[in-house]
Amino acid sequence: MLKPGPFYQRDREWHPPAHTPDYKTSVSRSPQYSMISLENNVSEITGPTFGHNDIDPLDKDLIYNYAKAGESAIGERIILHGRVLDENAKPIPNTLVEIWQANAGGRYRHKKDTYLAPIDPNFGGCGRTLTDENGYYYFRTIKPGAYPWRNWVNNWRPAHIHMSIFGTAFCQRLITQCYFEGDPLIPKCPIVNTIPDPAAIEQLVAKLDLNATIPLDTIAYKFDIVLRGRRSTLFENRPEGN
Numbered sequence: 001m002l003k004p005g006p007f008y009q010r011d012r013e014w015h016p017p018a019h020t021p022d023y024k025t026s027v028s029r030s031p032q033y034s035m036i037s038l039e040n041n042v043s044e045i046t047g048p049t050f051g052h053n054d055i056d057p058l059d060k061d062l063i064y065n066y067a068k069a070g071e072s073a074i075g076e077r078i079i080l081h082g083r084v085l086d087e088n089a090k091p092i093p094n095t096l097v098e099i100w101q102a103n104a105g106g107r108y109r110h111k112k113d114t115y116l117a118p119i120d121p122n123f124g125g126c127g128r129t130l131t132d133e134n135g136y137y138y139f140r141t142i143k144p145g146a147y148p149w150r151n152w153v154n155n156w157r158p159a160h161i162h163m164s165i166f167g168t169a170f171c172q173r174l175i176t177q178c179y180f181e182g183d184p185l186i187p188k189c190p191i192v193n194t195i196p197d198p199a200a201i202e203q204l205v206a207k208l209d210l211n212a213t214i215p216l217d218t219i220a221y222k223f224d225i226v227l228r229g230r231r232s233t234l235f236e237n238r239p240e241g242n
Contacts, residue, residue: 007045007171007228008087014232016194023190024151044171050096050130059128062099062141066124073123073142075104079212079220080178081138084131084165087228091135097225098128098164099139106145106159115147140218143180151190158185158192165225172227178206180221203233 018030058065063073080099084092102108102125105117109125123142131137146156158179165174179186186192186205195201203226212220225233 007040007169011232014197014200016196020190020194023194026194040171045169047170048096048166050094050166052130054096055128055130060137060139062101062123062125062127062139065127067122071122073103074120075123075142075145077140077218078143079138079140079214079218080161080206080223081136081209081212081220082206082222082224083135084137084167084225084227085135086167086172087226087232089226091131091133092167092227093131093133093135095131095135095168096128096164096166097131097137098126099141099161100126101141101161102144102147104142104145106147106157117145117147143219146183146185155190156185156188158183158189163225165227167227174225174227174233176225176233177204178221178223179204181205181207 018026020026020030056065063077067073084095084097086092100108102113103117103120103123105115105120107113107115107117107119109119109123120142127139127141129137129139141161144159144161146159148154148156160177160179162177163175165172165176167173179192186201192201192204195204206221206223209220209222212222214220227233
């Protein structure tokens with residue numbers, strides 16, 4: 001009997017087409033030739049592994065991990081939490097989750113970001129953590145602000161957090177971004193509108209979670225992540241999927 005493949009194939013109908021002219025940079029970045037499907041080799045279906053010694057406990061707290069002693073980042077304090085799941089909805093423990101984001105004013109700590117919003121000297125915008133035995137992760141951070149971008153004359157990116165998840169093998173690696181429930185800019189974003197299925201868009205939206213909110217302190221949002229499979233979380237800037 002033939003053994004099934006270790007990972008499900010990508011569902012190309014779930015992900016947006018590569019060429020979407022309303023998202024201008026997709027015109028130059030989209031493939032000019034048909035894609036070639038390749039079998040996964042050993043290097044892609046094994047590793048990487050990370051240990052707790054690689055992670056500092058403060059790495060997952062962006063409110064303080066870049067701040068001076070006695071100070072903290074400025075903005076709306078939030079918790080982003082959820083589970084990392086595989087193709088069969090089983091939790092993936094001990095996998096590395098990394099995030100990066102703009103500050104409360106919508107500006108990244110990057111030399112090429114020239115948006116007029118000020119830099120927060122106590123906010124670095126990066127964090128990382130390992131999932132626990134149940135595939136659970138959480139971060140404390142500042143809710144990022146919206147910012148303008150040069151697509152049409154007046155386009156603004158919704159508030160979002162970029163995420164990188166390694167999974168159990170390199171072929172599971174996912175880079176994505178999550179938005180926030182109730183943001184009116186989500187349906188107006190040309191990048192979001194490249195996604196053909198409304199259900200796929202919903203999977204990119206972190207839901208308000210009052211049960212996890214800390215009263216008088218921090219609002220919580222829940223964002224579960226699915227690596228590969230028919231209902232995988234969409235891959236950022238890779239219209240062909242993950």
